[in-house]
Amino acid sequence: MRAFVAEKTDDGVTRGLREDFELEGDGDVVVDVEYSSVNYKDGLATIAKGQVARISPLVPGIDLAGTADGAPVLAHGYELGVARHGGYAEQARVPAEWLVPLPDGLSARQAMAIGTAGYTAARCVMALEAAGLSVDDGPVLVTGASGGVGSTAVDILAARGYEVVASSGSSDPAWLKELGASEVISREDAAGDAGRPMEKTRWAGAVDCVGGAVLAGVVRGLKYGGAVAACGNTGGIKLEATVLPFILRGVSLLGVDSVQTPIEARRETWARLATDLRPPHLDDAITREIGLDELDEALSAVLRGELQGRTVVRVS
Ligand SMILES: NC(=O)c1ccc[n+]([C@@H]2O[C@H](COP(=O)([O-])OP(=O)(O)OC[C@H]3O[C@@H](n4cnc5c(N)ncnc54)[C@H](OP(=O)(O)O)[C@@H]3O)[C@@H](O)[C@H]2O)c1
Numbered sequence: 001m002r003a004f005v006a007e008k009t010d011d012g013v014t015r016g017l018r019e020d021f022e023l024e025g026d027g028d029v030v031v032d033v034e035y036s037s038v039n040y041k042d043g044l045a046t047i048a049k050g051q052v053a054r055i056s057p058l059v060p061g062i063d064l065a066g067t068a069d070g071a072p073v074l075a076h077g078y079e080l081g082v083a084r085h086g087g088y089a090e091q092a093r094v095p096a097e098w099l100v101p102l103p104d105g106l107s108a109r110q111a112m113a114i115g116t117a118g119y120t121a122a123r124c125v126m127a128l129e130a131a132g133l134s135v136d137d138g139p140v141l142v143t144g145a146s147g148g149v150g151s152t153a154v155d156i157l158a159a160r161g162y163e164v165v166a167s168s169g170s171s172d173p174a175w176l177k178e179l180g181a182s183e184v185i186s187r188e189d190a191a192g193d194a195g196r197p198m199e200k201t202r203w204a205g206a207v208d209c210v211g212g213a214v215l216a217g218v219v220r221g222l223k224y225g226g227a228v229a230a231c232g233n234t235g236g237i238k239l240e241a242t243v244l245p246f247i248l249r250g251v252s253l254l255g256v257d258s259v260q261t262p263i264e265a266r267r268e269t270w271a272r273l274a275t276d277l278r279p280p281h282l283d284d285a286i287t288r289e290i291g292l293d294e295l296d297e298a299l300s301a302v303l304r305g306e307l308q309g310r311t312v313v314r315v316s
Pocket residue numbers: 038039040041116117120143144145146147148149150167168169170187209210230231232233234235236256257258259302303304305306307309
């Protein structure tokens with residue numbers, strides 16, 4: 001079958017399209033893959049320094065949607081595209097307990113336009129609302145806003161009525177405003193002044209895809225009782241902070257993981273992604289489509305931080 005494969009060599013990792021890749025093994029459910037998508041982690045799975053791939057050769061693709069025994073399904077996370085073959089091939093073997101029935105109202109393409117990134121954005125919004133955030137509390141910041149998680153977070157939050165401020169190094173603020181951002185600020189503005197233990201309060205809540213100095217700045221600028229959902233590290237893994245915002249303003253740092261979410265919570269989140277958490281710009285402004293033969297360039301672009309919005313991969 002056709003598959004995009006990453007394979008370790010003495011010099012690093014080679015990656016490319018193969019026409020005759022064999023899907024070995026038995027058990028599990030065979031999914032005929034229609035769509036996958038491009039996530040930052042997929043880029044990492046195809047480079048030596050990425051420290052993500054746990055088998056070689058590996059079919060990357062941490063998410064996929066298609067049909068299994070005639071039923072529409074999707075799957076993402078757990079070991080997909082990391083320790084077992086993922087979505088960049090015409091078929092995948094997936095344990096039954098990892099499968100999510102495609103919710104009514106979502107096509108396979110739309111599910112992958114959401115993909116791991118949109119799912120993570122939804123989990124961030126759910127975490128913030130569970131911590132008490134509501135639309136009357138004030139501006140909500142999204143960092144790394146032009147990326148997959150960031151752009152879907154902007155879209156979901158704006159559709160729910162929040163005043164959304166987007167932090168971005170992107171040169172296309174008009175596009176973020178089209179998704180519903182009321183204002184676009186620079187990464188430097190979001191990072192603030194690292195020399196201060198706290199800043200003037202600005203954010204009722206935040207979705208942070210970046211980590212590092214930007215997350216530290218967000219924590220220092222949260223309003224009393226505010227919370228930030230932290231899910232990413234494109235700007236670094238270190239977090240330099242003092243306890244002051246936590247003990248003087250009662251702010252919260254909420255960790256969000258999409259990989260190991262228990263399957264029941266995952267299925268419930270997808271049901272909400274098809275309804276009240278559905279990103280309204282899925283089919284137009286957010287998503288572009290590529291084929292397997294365009295993956296190499298897209299993976300390089302995601303690693304350079306240059307992929308805007310969501311990129312779905314048409315597999316078969
Ligand atoms: N916790 C989880 O389960 C989970 C799930 C999905 C993704 N993630 C993580 O979330 C992050 C975003 O994922 P994604 O798929 O949305 O990736 P993406 O599409 O590549 O978006 C990342 C965005 O981060 C910003 N960025 C890139 N390099 C930067 C730098 N050096 N400093 C500051 N900002 C930078 C860019 O946005 P601007 O140009 O707009 O600034 C970029 O578009 C990644 O770290 C990913 O690993 C985690």
